[in-house]
Amino acid sequence: MCPVPTACGSVFALAASLGLSAFVHADTITLSSVKDATMIQDPTGEWALGAAYNFYAGRVGENAGGTFRRGLIQCDCSSIPAGSVITIVQLKLNMSNTQPGTFTVGIHKSTMDWGEGTSFAFGGGGAPATENDATWNYRFYPDVPWPTPGGSFVATASATKSIGAVGWYTFGSTYQLVSDVQDWVDHPETNMGWTVKGNETTLQSVKRFDAREAGATQPQLIVTFTPPPSNPADVNNDGAVNALDLTPMLAAWGTPNAAADIDNDGTVDARDLAMILAAWTG
Numbered sequence: 001m002c003p004v005p006t007a008c009g010s011v012f013a014l015a016a017s018l019g020l021s022a023f024v025h026a027d028t029i030t031l032s033s034v035k036d037a038t039m040i041q042d043p044t045g046e047w048a049l050g051a052a053y054n055f056y057a058g059r060v061g062e063n064a065g066g067t068f069r070r071g072l073i074q075c076d077c078s079s080i081p082a083g084s085v086i087t088i089v090q091l092k093l094n095m096s097n098t099q100p101g102t103f104t105v106g107i108h109k110s111t112m113d114w115g116e117g118t119s120f121a122f123g124g125g126g127a128p129a130t131e132n133d134a135t136w137n138y139r140f141y142p143d144v145p146w147p148t149p150g151g152s153f154v155a156t157a158s159a160t161k162s163i164g165a166v167g168w169y170t171f172g173s174t175y176q177l178v179s180d181v182q183d184w185v186d187h188p189e190t191n192m193g194w195t196v197k198g199n200e201t202t203l204q205s206v207k208r209f210d211a212r213e214a215g216a217t218q219p220q221l222i223v224t225f226t227p228p229p230s231n232p233a234d235v236n237n238d239g240a241v242n243a244l245d246l247t248p249m250l251a252a253w254g255t256p257n258a259a260a261d262i263d264n265d266g267t268v269d270a271r272d273l274a275m276i277l278a279a280w281t282g
């Protein structure tokens with residue numbers, strides 16, 4: 001409760017004139033995967049699952065050679081406004097097929113870009129790799145190999161989860177998952193997604209997860225963030241204060257239009273126009 005209402009009103013008006021938001025609010029959005037794939041361990045890196053309904057993480061059984069699978073997943077964070085502060089990050093994956101057994105699966109920040117081709121198979125053995133598929137040996141088949149077969153990622157997982165029976169699993173929020181997404185919002189060119197690494201010791205530890213191609217059960221990245229404070233003089237809210245803001249202001253001249261009433265005094269007039277000119281960014 002404000003003891004002196006007029007003083008508080010002035011503070012709010014001042015805050016508005018300085019471009020400060022009177023209320024800090026958080027937004028939450030759910031992003032889906034924009035590409036996902038499986039690195040299937042084989043000596044030549046010829047097998048892939050770029051367009052499959054699933055990706056895999058862990059070690060397959062002896063009959064399948066006891067080899068490893070590692071998932072790759074990337075979400076597009078560009079709908080989070082630049083300058084936002086990320087506060088909560090959760091990655092939800094639907095694990096849809098498994099042998100009995102509970103194993104730890106880790107989400108590791110990928111450090112190099114990779115591709116998703118059109119290879120398709122129902123099983124974890126994969127199909128012959130197509131152009132730009134990520135495979136065990138290539139980040140873009142058949143021309144660009146990984147420096148080390150099996151992908152490039154941060155050794156320490158950003159989040160881990162103990163995964164047993166089929167169902168939805170939520171990774172995070174952890175400090176490192178938040179840090180990964182903050183980094184991608186601040187430097188979008190560094191977003192290479194995550195490598196999903198399962199247990200690589202025990203036979204038949206492999207877990208099958210639904211990829212973006214699965215539709216409703218595809219990965220979900222849930223991000224809560226505080227957007228940067230908006231500038232009240234930016235009437236059309238496009239990030240700049242310029243002539244484009246004058247048009248809606250003049251159209252609202254003499255009215256109580258909230259967007260164009262920059263000093264919040266109940267009418268759109270010359271004082272609001274002066275504030276636009278003072279905040280002009282071009």
Ligand SMILES: [Ca+2]
Pocket residue numbers: 035036037049050051052116211212213
């Ligand atoms: Ca895919």
Ligand SMILES: [Ca+2]
Pocket residue numbers: 233234235236237238239240241242244245
């Ligand atoms: Ca504007």
Ligand SMILES: [Ca+2]
Pocket residue numbers: 261262263264265266267268269271272
């Ligand atoms: Ca006004």
